[in-house]
Amino acid sequence: MAMDEVFGKLRTLQDILSEKISLEHDIQEIPKILVTQEELLSRLKRSFIEKNQEYEKAKNAESEFRALLSNAEVMREDAEKNMDVISTQREYEALDKEIRDSTEKEQQYRKDLQREERLISDLDEQMKQTQALIEQQEAELAERRAGIEAEIAEKRAKIDSLIVQEKELTPDMDSEVLFKFERIIRNKMGRGIVAIKGGVCMGCHMILPAQFANSVRLGEEIVFCPYCSRILFYEESDEEEDFFNAEDAGSLSDLDDIEEEEYEEDEEEEEKVNIDYEE
Secondary structure: OOHHHHHHHHHHHHHHHHHHHHHHHHHHHHHHHHHHHHHHHHHHHHHHHHHHHHHHHHHHHHHHHHHHHHHHHHHHHHHHHHHHHOOOHHHHHHHHHHHHHHHHHHHHHHHHHHHHHHHHHHHHHHHHHHHHHHHHHHHHHHHHHHHHHHHHHHHHHHHHHHHHHHHHHOOOOOHHHHHHHHHHHHHOOOOOEEEEEOOEEOOOOOEOOHHHHHHHHHOOOOEEOOOOOOEEEEOOOOOHHHHOOHHHHOOOOHHHHHHHHHHHHHHHHHHHHHHHHHO
């Protein structure tokens, strides 16, 4: 297969993989939309349980105060009846005190009872409202879950279609290259194959060694950028002719030769200066 055809397939595959990866990301993220609503529902249920506990506690307190009030009323009424049969001042004072104590207790128990009755009424109303909110949230959550499941199913169907396109495109391509290519796209925001322009990788914008860039220009094999790992292909630019002049550019190893020649020239110049000085 010609390299131009390979690069063309890789660019097409890049679009397919980018869309597939985006859909997979959406499928993972969509359920998170429900988190806030589920947390709200959970809080409402906890609130309902707490209010119900308060309600039961208030009901028990109401029963106790009702019983105490009833006993205080009986004690007062009995003391009042005994007023008719007393014969001494001491008995009168004792009964009078008993009546006053029972009356005070009645009043206090009645206040306590009324307080608990108001609390029970308030809690009952709050629980009804909370229960209504819970039912509303559960209905909305169920509806949203159904919508999300439909959306996820639609995205999965698109992924299946893209996988079919991917398989049709890559039967004669190197599996290791395809594995690296998909991994690069996942890590490099959807770009796995980029051009070289003027000796610069258009993916990471790093300047590449001239000899390395020239091998990409030849297009004899798949080459990965040494900096960003993307697959590279050659794209013509105005600076290409100067950059890819092999005689001028050379390789990285040529830098050592140039430095050595400059060093030798400096030594010759220094010797000449010394001879002139001695003369």
